[in-house]
Amino acid sequence: MIRIAALGGSLRAGSVSAQALRACAARARGAGAQVTVVAGRDLVLPLYDPDGGIRTAEESRLLATLRAADGVLLASPTYHGGMSGLMKNVLDHAEDLAHDTPAYLDGRAVGCITVAWNEVAGASALAGMRASVQALRAWAAPMGVVVGADATFDLRDGEGYGTDPRTARRLDILTDQVLDFARMRAGHTTSVPAPPPLEPAI
Numbered sequence: 001m002i003r004i005a006a007l008g009g010s011l012r013a014g015s016v017s018a019q020a021l022r023a024c025a026a027r028a029r030g031a032g033a034q035v036t037v038v039a040g041r042d043l044v045l046p047l048y049d050p051d052g053g054i055r056t057a058e059e060s061r062l063l064a065t066l067r068a069a070d071g072v073l074l075a076s077p078t079y080h081g082g083m084s085g086l087m088k089n090v091l092d093h094a095e096d097l098a099h100d101t102p103a104y105l106d107g108r109a110v111g112c113i114t115v116a117w118n119e120v121a122g123a124s125a126l127a128g129m130r131a132s133v134q135a136l137r138a139w140a141a142p143m144g145v146v147v148g149a150d151a152t153f154d155l156r157d158g159e160g161y162g163t164d165p166r167t168a169r170r171l172d173i174l175t176d177q178v179l180d181f182a183r184m185r186a187g188h189t190t191s192v193p194a195p196p197p198l199e200p201a202i
């Protein structure tokens with residue numbers, strides 16, 4: 001069974017980015033994936049400290065979720081034209097995977113979603129998020145989605161199903177792309193040894 005890490009949302013009650021994330025998580029579960037959702041307050045971590053040493057339980061849980069994932073879904077509100085600080089701090093924590101094999105998020109597809117009132121701001125936040133994901137050596141899924149801040153989702157058992165058909169369709173395509181890539185990864189065994197780590201990690 002493929003494993004998907006779904007990370008996102010904001011600290012706001014009724015967070016639209018959390019609802020969009022849960023809609024994607026529900027689709028992934030429906031397709032047979034094991035999905036771990038870490039949303040909203042569960043993403044509140046100390047500011048990433050490269051010299052941090054021992055990580056908190058929350059940091060360790062997040063890192064374990066990322067390490068285990070065959071694919072990742074990310075959803076962030078747009079704050080001043082970029083991803084939220086909450087999401088950036090989560091991605092900064094992936095620095096702790098620098099010396100893993102594979103390093104960072106190498107070999108994983110990551111689907112990126114932003115939520116914004118202004119689609120231009122949402123698009124620039126999405127571009128920044130995809131750039132960060134690529135810096136982490138992941139494959140940004142071809143589909144990225146900017147969800148309108150006024151989007152509505154039907155909630156069923158805590159999971160969301162998009163009601164705006166165009167937004168729902170895009171979220172479905174994004175989720176399916178991450179799932180397809182994750183299945184390919186899970187079924188693939190590489191015969192090429194990983195290159196030795198560089199110091200500092202790049």
Ligand SMILES: Cc1cc2nc3c(=O)[nH]c(=O)nc-3n(C[C@H](O)[C@H](O)[C@H](O)COP(=O)(O)O)c2cc1C
Nearest residue numbers: 010015016017077078079080081116117118121149
């Ligand atoms: C600090 C802050 C900055 C924001 N900056 C922008 C922005 O630059 N452009 C925009 O369209 N919306 C902006 N918004 C609105 C949010 O993107 C929007 O309310 C979104 O729905 C928040 O996501 P959430 O529902 O998951 O909390 C901002 C909101 C906050 C709180």
